[in-house]
Amino acid sequence: MAAELRDRIEDALVAFLEPARAEIEAIGAELEPLAEAAADTVLGGGKRLRPAFCYWGARAAGRADDDALVRAAASLELLHACALVHDDVIDRSATRRGSSSAHERFAQLHSEHHWRGDPAEFGRATAILLGDLLLVWSDAMFAASGLDPTALARARPVAERMRTELMAGQYLDIVEQARGGGSVERALRVARYKAATYTVEGPLHLGAAIGDAQPDTIEALSAYGVPLGEAFQLRDDLLGAFGDPDVTGKPAGDDLREGKRTVLIALTLEAASPTGRALLERDLGNPNLDDDGVSALLDVVSATGAVKTIEHLITTRLAAAIDALATADIDSEARVALVQLASAATRRDG
Amino acid sequence: MAAELRDRIEDALVAFLEPARAEIEAIGAELEPLAEAAADTVLGGGKRLRPAFCYWGARAAGRADDDALVRAAASLELLHACALVHDDVIDRSATRRGSSSAHERFAQLHSEHHWRGDPAEFGRATAILLGDLLLVWSDAMFAASGLDPTALARARPVAERMRTELMAGQYLDIVEQARGGGSVERALRVARYKAATYTVEGPLHLGAAIGDAQPDTIEALSAYGVPLGEAFQLRDDLLGAFGDPDVTGKPAGDDLREGKRTVLIALTLEAASPTGRALLERDLGNPNLDDDGVSALLDVVSATGAVKTIEHLITTRLAAAIDALATADIDSEARVALVQLASAATRRDG
Numbered sequence: 049m050a051a052e053l054r055d056r057i058e059d060a061l062v063a064f065l066e067p068a069r070a071e072i073e074a075i076g077a078e079l080e081p082l083a084e085a086a087a088d089t090v091l092g093g094g095k096r097l098r099p100a101f102c103y104w105g106a107r108a109a110g111r112a113d114d115d116a117l118v119r120a121a122a123s124l125e126l127l128h129a130c131a132l133v134h135d136d137v138i139d140r141s142a143t144r145r146g147s148s149s150a151h152e153r154f155a156q157l158h159s160e161h162h163w164r165g166d167p168a169e170f171g172r173a174t175a176i177l178l179g180d181l182l183l184v185w186s187d188a189m190f191a192a193s194g195l196d197p198t199a200l201a202r203a204r205p206v207a208e209r210m211r212t213e214l215m216a217g218q219y220l221d222i223v224e225q226a227r228g229g230g231s232v233e234r235a236l237r238v239a240r241y242k243a244a245t246y247t248v249e250g251p252l253h254l255g256a257a258i259g260d261a262q263p264d265t266i267e268a269l270s271a272y273g274v275p276l277g278e279a280f281q282l283r284d285d286l287l288g289a290f291g292d293p294d295v296t297g298k299p300a301g302d303d304l305r306e307g308k309r310t311v312l313i314a315l316t317l318e319a320a321s322p323t324g325r326a327l328l329e330r331d332l333g334n335p336n337l338d339d340d341g342v343s344a345l346l347d348v349v350s351a352t353g354a355v356k357t358i359e360h361l362i363t364t365r366l367a368a369a370i371d372a373l374a375t376a377d378i379d380s381e382a383r384v385a386l387v388q389l390a391s392a393a394t395r396r397d398g
Numbered sequence: 399m400a401a402e403l404r405d406r407i408e409d410a411l412v413a414f415l416e417p418a419r420a421e422i423e424a425i426g427a428e429l430e431p432l433a434e435a436a437a438d439t440v441l442g443g444g445k446r447l448r449p450a451f452c453y454w455g456a457r458a459a460g461r462a463d464d465d466a467l468v469r470a471a472a473s474l475e476l477l478h479a480c481a482l483v484h485d486d487v488i489d490r491s492a493t494r495r496g497s498s499s500a501h502e503r504f505a506q507l508h509s510e511h512h513w514r515g516d517p518a519e520f521g522r523a524t525a526i527l528l529g530d531l532l533l534v535w536s537d538a539m540f541a542a543s544g545l546d547p548t549a550l551a552r553a554r555p556v557a558e559r560m561r562t563e564l565m566a567g568q569y570l571d572i573v574e575q576a577r578g579g580g581s582v583e584r585a586l587r588v589a590r591y592k593a594a595t596y597t598v599e600g601p602l603h604l605g606a607a608i609g610d611a612q613p614d615t616i617e618a619l620s621a622y623g624v625p626l627g628e629a630f631q632l633r634d635d636l637l638g639a640f641g642d643p644d645v646t647g648k649p650a651g652d653d654l655r656e657g658k659r660t661v662l663i664a665l666t667l668e669a670a671s672p673t674g675r676a677l678l679e680r681d682l683g684n685p686n687l688d689d690d691g692v693s694a695l696l697d698v699v700s701a702t703g704a705v706k707t708i709e710h711l712i713t714t715r716l717a718a719a720i721d722a723l724a725t726a727d728i729d730s731e732a733r734v735a736l737v738q739l740a741s742a743a744t745r746r747d748g
């Protein structure tokens with residue numbers, strides 16, 4: 049069932065991207081790399097969690113399955129792709145899902161053609177536009193999903209709040225990094241707005257709006273989605289620090305080199321020895337930190353027991369999410385699917 | 399009439415931005431600068447041409463005046479604000495409409511607070527997110543304009559094509575700059591997609607879709623909008639090279655320092671003496687070119703007669719636009735307003 053839904057999401061994305069690509073390629077051959085990068089960014093992998101949460105949010109509310117729902121849900125992947133492309137520009141990340149990030153790819157195009165100016169600057173400029181295009185397309189795909197007008201009208205404000213909160217959360221994240229952050233509480237708030245809202249609860253509520261959910265269903269989805277979103281983000285923090293090229297396609301230490309103020313880092317700073325703390329304060333956010341430097345920081349993190357604490361936080365949140373489903377008055381097929389999704393969203397091996 | 403419409407557009411923007419700001423400020427006090435920058439960027443001036451073209455496109459099709467139409471039209475200013483913010487990041491422009499550009503402003507915020515990391519990098523990162531937020535809000539304002547669902551459904555694909563063409567045109571512009579450009583024909587194509595489409599013809603067609611225009615009205619609006627859009631862009635090229643702080647809030651030479659491959663530059667390269675051409679090839683796109691260097695380039699441009707050629711191109715296109723209106727079967731109040739708008743969009747003093 050889960051695999052089948054994923055295939056349908058994939059098919060919906062391919063079916064949307066084909067004419068969308070053709071539309072911009074018709075303007076001129078120079079636009080082919082932009083069209084190709086858009087398609088590759090969206091189709092280059094990922095767990096398709098956001099569409100799945102949206103789909104099952106609607107099903108939980110009693111909506112029947114149909115292709116319009118799958119298309120509307122799949123459009124979240126275009127929003128996500130926008131966020132990834134702009135995030136990689138902001139963080140200057142060279143890799144994404146094991147391949148070159150979009151700005152890196154455009155920088156390479158610039159170098160290959162021996163064009164004028166700085167390849168890196170060209171890469172960043174064009175990646176900003178690629179992200180904008182993906183954001184425009186996410187809306188276009190949602191609007192053209194085939195959902196009936198009343199469902200669209202119910203869902204639209206929810207979609208907009210989610211997008212606004214996504215951008216606000218990204219901003220909070222950057223400010224927190226710049227301020228040097230610190231408290232676990234503040235790091236958790238950033239986590240909640242940054243990814244949790246638009247990864248779990250936002251998509252669930254979007255689906256609920258499509259499915260015309262009753263207030264008690266929406267409450268039940270929040271009771272499941274809020275702790276699960278935090279658990280997801282905490283798992284993401286661990287992967288971002290310790291790395292797992294198979295899952296994230298990112299090398300170990302990426303978050304450390306970027307100086308991300310995650311809950312993991314906040315917990316470490318609270319519990320570290322003076323020496324460990326000094327090392328962290330010095331090296332966190334150093335983009336040129338070598339692998340030995342990363343290892344030294346990870347040793348500090350591990351020595352504090354912060355990893356165990358995070359694993360514990362993940363487990364209790366996952367349990368709370370699943371508990372919330374047990375008593376919820378929702379469609380039973382959706383209940384089973386949401387339990388599976390909770391596990392898929394938080395497990396170590398991706 | 400024109401002044402009154404402009405006031406109504408301004409009021410609609412203020413009315414949208416107030417709750418939108420409150421929504422993100424409620425997340426946390428750290429978000430105030432983001433909310434403030436969004437509002438200032440939108441309300442910081444501008445001729446509001448795009449909303450006016452959209453409004454009169456609908457009126458030309460026979461739609462009655464109402465506030466929903468004004469709100470839908472005004473939402474184009476949020477899209478435009480997104481384009482300006484991202485454009486300034488891409489071009490590394492420090493000023494916009496006589497004030498600091500958004501990324502410059504965030505860089506100053508970073509410096510004032512003595513935050514960690516590079517102020518310029520923080521400025522660019524947050525300006526990318528600000529642009530994204532404005533893009534999300536442009537759609538939110540359009541959807542919540544109060545237009546009836548059938549008008550919204552007619553207008554949405556037109557709005558999406560316009561946005562896609564805007565991003566595609568910006569990409570073309572950057573690629574042209576990187577390739578070193580050259581031909582007048584190619585520069586005109588960039589001009590057409592980059593600004594003309596989303597400045598004149600796109601907004602007119604959006605209005606026409608809202609007003610449920612007949613095919614002959616849409617054709618008439620194109621016959622007016624296409625040459626007018628080119629004329630607008632050609633005027634913009636002149637202002638971008640020779641500057642006019644009163645109109646654009648940008649210093650002279652900005653486009654030259656950025657290496658923009660405008661029609662003005664293409665014409666100059668075609669007609670310049672070998673010395674002039676060599677000077678242009680050397681200094682165009684040098685971000686550190688001083689005022690004397692800019693003057694020398696402008697002398698080369700003027701010596702070729704390119705300015706006169708551009709003024710001639712503007713005049714003939716403006717005439718073609720106004721001619722197209724004369725015979726068009728459109729609402730007569732709209733006809734008068736569109737003639738006035740054509741003149742406002744292309745005159746030297748802004």
